[in-house]
Amino acid sequence: GEDVEQSLFLSVREGDSSVINCTYTDSSSTYLYWYKQEPGAGLQLLTYIFSNMDMKQDQRLTVLLNKKDKHLSLRIADTQTGDSAIYFCAERRVNRDDKIIFGKGTRLHILP
Amino acid sequence: DAGITQSPRHKVTETGTPVTLRCHQTENHRYMYWYRQDPGHGLRLIHYSYGVKDTDKGEVSDGYSVSRSKTEDFLLTLESATSSQTSVYFCAISVGVVSYNEQFFGPGTRLTVL
Numbered sequence: 001g002e003d004v005e006q007s008l009f010l011s012v013r014e015g016d017s018s019v020i021n022c023t024y025t026d027s028s029s030t031y032l033y034w035y036k037q038e039p040g041a042g043l044q045l046l047t048y049i050f051s052n053m054d055m056k057q058d059q060r061l062t063v064l065l066n067k068k069d070k071h072l073s074l075r076i077a078d079t080q081t082g083d084s085a086i087y088f089c090a091e092r093r094v095n096r097d098d099k100i101i102f103g104k105g106t107r108l109h110i111l112p
Numbered sequence: 113d114a115g116i117t118q119s120p121r122h123k124v125t126e127t128g129t130p131v132t133l134r135c136h137q138t139e140n141h142r143y144m145y146w147y148r149q150d151p152g153h154g155l156r157l158i159h160y161s162y163g164v165k166d167t168d169k170g171e172v173s174d175g176y177s178v179s180r181s182k183t184e185d186f187l188l189t190l191e192s193a194t195s196s197q198t199s200v201y202f203c204a205i206s207v208g209v210v211s212y213n214e215q216f217f218g219p220g221t222r223l224t225v226l
Contacts, residue, residue: 042202
C-alpha cells in the first residue's frame with residue numbers, strides 16, 4: 001500500500017509497557033520517526049531510527065525496526081499518565097522527493 | 113519549539129472568503145512546510161518551501177497557495193475558503209543536517225469555515 005499504517009487506539013494500564021506498532025511502505029526509506037502530539041499542541045519528535053539499525057533505546061523508549069517486514073514499533077516502559085497522547089509514525093521516503101510521510105496516529109489512553 | 117510561531121491560532125470564517133495563515137521562524141532554516149491535520153487522515157502535506165520564492169506542492173495542494181518572500185515567513189492562503197478546509201493547520205521546519213531532516217512543528221492554527 002501507499003500509506004504508513006498504525007492502529008488508531010491503544011489502552012494501557014499505568015505502570016505497564018505500551019507498544020505502538022507501525023508498518024511503512026518504502027524499503028529505501030532512510031529514517032523512521034516517532035512523534036508525540038499532546039492535546040492542543042503540535043507534534044514533537046520523540047525519537048528516530050536510521051534504517052541500518054535494528055534497535056534504539058532512549059531511557060523509557062525502545063524502537064525496534066524489522067526492515068524485512070517494514071515494521072516499526074515504539075515501546076514505552078512504565079507508562080505514565082503524562083504519556084497520554086497521539087503517537088505518529090513517519091518515514092522519510094528517498095524516492096518520493098525526500099518528503100516525510102506520516103501515519104494517521106495512535107491515540108494512547110492510560111488506564112488508572 | 114525551534115522558534116516557530118503561527119498566527120492566528122484560531123480563526124472562524126465564512127465560505128468564500130480569503131484566509132491567510134502565517135508561519136514565522138526565527139532561526140533562518142531553509143525548509144518550511146504546511147500540513148493539515150484531520151481526524152482519520154493524520155497529517156497531510158499541503159505545500160512546502162525550500163528557500164525564498166521556492167515552493168512546491170504537497171499531496172493536498174488544491175485550493176491552497178503559498179508564498180515565501182522572506183526566509184522567516186511562509187504564508188498559506190485559501191483564496192476562497194470552503195467547509196472542507198476546516199482543519200487544524202501546522203507549520204513545520206526542517207533542522208539539522210540534510211540527511212537527518214528532523215522537523216519541528218508550530219503550535220497549530222485551528223480554522224473553521226462556516
